[in-house]
Amino acid sequence: MGNLSTPTSVEKLQTALRAKAKAEADYRFYALYDKISREDILAQTLQQIFARRGH
Template identity: 70%
Template sequence: MGNLSTPISVQKLQKALRAKAKAEVGYRFYALYDKISRDHILAHASAQCRSNKGAPGVDEQNFADIEDYGVERWRAELALSLRKETYRPDPIRRVYTAVLLRRWLRGKHKTRRKREGAYHDPELHECFGLVRLASLAAARRG
């Protein structure tokens, strides 16, 4: 992650949250929006992502886009949406492979590894519209 040291104010918050979680195992943290919307917390989080060469998320927004928009403006809008509790993160990027789908279908239909209950790749590709990785790689090259 580079030579990025955690500021003392962030360390204090981490320590307090860790102590509360250890002291009361079943405790639910409902009001963290006010804590993570602080400017120094958001500044440190974005610096960590930058030093870690963070890839664009599901919204395809990268650091160059943020710099074009204005880092301070972007951070202020993010903090405001966190404080108002209107921020809704996009769902995570998830890659479904035939193996994962096969496992999910076996669990859903309670089937074991047997011929009559097997889900073959052509069925998975047809039902779920999967793209074969080999054909996808060939399409990108050509």
């Protein structure tokens, strides 16, 4: 994805989710909707989508 930089808030969420998933392999993330619907997460996602499509 070239030169897109991930915001610190998004990196913190990714790190926390990754750590939880590694620590508890059987854990199910049933309540992620509130996390992925955050404005910073959605903005980063849109940037990645546009970067992949060349916009």
